[in-house]
Amino acid sequence: xxxxxxxxxxxxxxxxxxxxxxxxxxxxxxxxxxxxxxxxxxxxxxxxxxxxxxxxxxxxxxxxxxxxxxxxxxxxxxxxxxxxxxxxxxxxxxxxxxxxxxxxxxxxxxxxxxxxxxxxxxxxxxxxxxxxxxxxxxxxxxxxxxxxxxxxxxxxxxxxxxxxxxxxxxxxxxxxxxxxxxxxxxxxxxxxxxxxxxxxxxxxxxxxxxxxxxxxxxxxxxxxxxxxxxxxxxxxxxxxxxxxxxxxxxxxxxxxxxxxxxxxxxxxxxxxxxxxxxxxxxxxxxxxxxxxxxxxxxxxxxxxxxxxxxxxxxxxxxxxxxxxxxxxxxxxxxxxxxxxxxxxxxxxxxxxxxxxxxxxxxxxxxxxxxxxxxxxxxxxxxxxxxxxxxxxxxxxxxxxxxxxxxxxxxxxxxxxxxxxxxxxxxxxxxxxxxxxxx
Numbered sequence: 001x002x003x004x005x006x007x008x009x010x011x012x013x014x015x016x017x018x019x020x021x022x023x024x025x026x027x028x029x030x031x032x033x034x035x036x037x038x039x040x041x042x043x044x045x046x047x048x049x050x051x052x053x054x055x056x057x058x059x060x061x062x063x064x065x066x067x068x069x070x071x072x073x074x075x076x077x078x079x080x081x082x083x084x085x086x087x088x089x090x091x092x093x094x095x096x097x098x099x100x101x102x103x104x105x106x107x108x109x110x111x112x113x114x115x116x117x118x119x120x121x122x123x124x125x126x127x128x129x130x131x132x133x134x135x136x137x138x139x140x141x142x143x144x145x146x147x148x149x150x151x152x153x154x155x156x157x158x159x160x161x162x163x164x165x166x167x168x169x170x171x172x173x174x175x176x177x178x179x180x181x182x183x184x185x186x187x188x189x190x191x192x193x194x195x196x197x198x199x200x201x202x203x204x205x206x207x208x209x210x211x212x213x214x215x216x217x218x219x220x221x222x223x224x225x226x227x228x229x230x231x232x233x234x235x236x237x238x239x240x241x242x243x244x245x246x247x248x249x250x251x252x253x254x255x256x257x258x259x260x261x262x263x264x265x266x267x268x269x270x271x272x273x274x275x276x277x278x279x280x281x282x283x284x285x286x287x288x289x290x291x292x293x294x295x296x297x298x299x300x301x302x303x304x305x306x307x308x309x310x311x312x313x314x315x316x317x318x319x320x321x322x323x324x325x326x327x328x329x330x331x332x333x334x335x336x337x338x339x340x341x342x343x344x345x346x347x348x349x350x351x352x353x354x355x356x357x358x359x360x361x362x363x364x365x366x367x368x369x370x371x372x373x374x375x376x377x378x379x380x381x382x383x384x385x386x387x388x389x390x391x392x393x394x395x396x397x398x399x400x401x402x403x404x405x406x407x408x409x410x411x412x413x414x415x416x417x418x419x420x421x422x423x424x425x426x427x428x429x430x431x432x433x434x435x436x437x438x
Contacts, residue, residue, distance in 0.1 A: 003043040005395030009357045013098035023090050028083035049350045080342050088349040095356045114187040117156040123324040136169040159364040182206045189317040214295035219248040259295040260307050267292040326384040365401040370416050382419040
C-alpha cells in the first residue's frame, strides 16, 4: 500500500488531504513546511506500525524511501511529542465519524428493531515496565507487569467504531460506562464488569435497551411488595425465571430478569473457571450454585424477546472480541518494545486507523457483495490476517469495492477463497446477526 493508496483511502472516507494538512497545523504538529511532511510521516508510521512498534530510525528511513528526503532519527524524536499525539487523535476521530458506504448498510439498518446495537468492551496490552508510573499494572514481591487498557465502543449495525480510548490499567470497565452516549432505541450489550445500577437507570430514562449477565452483588426487589427476593431460592424451586423485578435504588426502577438452566457440564466448566480466576479468594457457595443457570438482566419486554432470543442477541457481543483478537494476532498490538509514552500512543492509534480503513472500506462492503453473489460469509479475522500479509491488496480492493456495481473481480474472488468461513453446521457470526433483522 503506497502513500497515494493511503490518501485515496482517506478520500473514500470523505477526508481530504487538505483537511489532514489543516489538522496538522491546528494541532501544532506541523507549524511550517520543513523536511518532515505530516502526510509522509503518517504513511511511514502506517507502514511500520503494522509490523510492530515503529522506531524513530524506521520512520526516518521510510520517509526517505517515500520522498527522497534524508531525515535523522533525532528529528523524528523531536516531532513525537504531545502535539503529534493530538494530531493522530484528531485523525482517528475523523475516521470514526466518516460516512463511507452508507448505502451498503442502510437496508439492513432500516429492517432492524434497534437504531444502534452498541457493544462496549476492553482489552489489555502489555507495556514496557518503564511506563508503569503512567499506565500502572500488577506488581508484587517477585514480578512487575505494566499494562494499558484499550476501551472500544462498536456499533454492530453500521460496522463502525464509535470511540476508542487508551487508559491506565487502573481505569476499570465500570469507570468507563457513563462516558458512552446512549440515545433512544439503542441496544447496549456489555459483560457483567460494566453492570452498575446507575447505568440501568440511564437506559430506562433514555428509552434505550440493554442486556447484561447477572452479577452477584445486585439486590432485586419484588415488583409489588418491594421486599428483597432470593434469586437462587426461586431458581431451585421453579427451575427458571422470567419476571419483572425492581432494583434497589431510590426510584425502584423496574427491569426484567430471565434465567434458564444449563447443562451440568457447562455449569461445572463455569465453576472451574471461576475458581481459577479467583485465586486466593474462594467464590461463595451461592455464586457457585448460580452457575447452573444463565441469567440475564434486561429492559427488553418478553413480547419482544424470549430467553433464546436474548441468548442469541447477547452472543453477538463476541464481535468485539474478534476485533480485539484481530488487533493482537494480526496487527501486532502486543509487539511493543521499550518506547516512550507518546511513541506508544501514536503507534497504537495508527494501527486503529489502519484497522478502521480495512473494516469500513473492505470488510463491510466485501461481506455484503460476497454474500449476495456467492452466498459466503467473510471472516474479519481471516481478512485482517490476509491483508496484513498482502498489504498491496488494500488499495486495489478499496478502489474495486468503491464502485457499487462491481462484480467478483480477481482480488474479491481471492477474499472469497481465503477469507470466508468454512461450511459447517454451527452458525458463524454473520448468520447469528440475522436475529436482529426479524
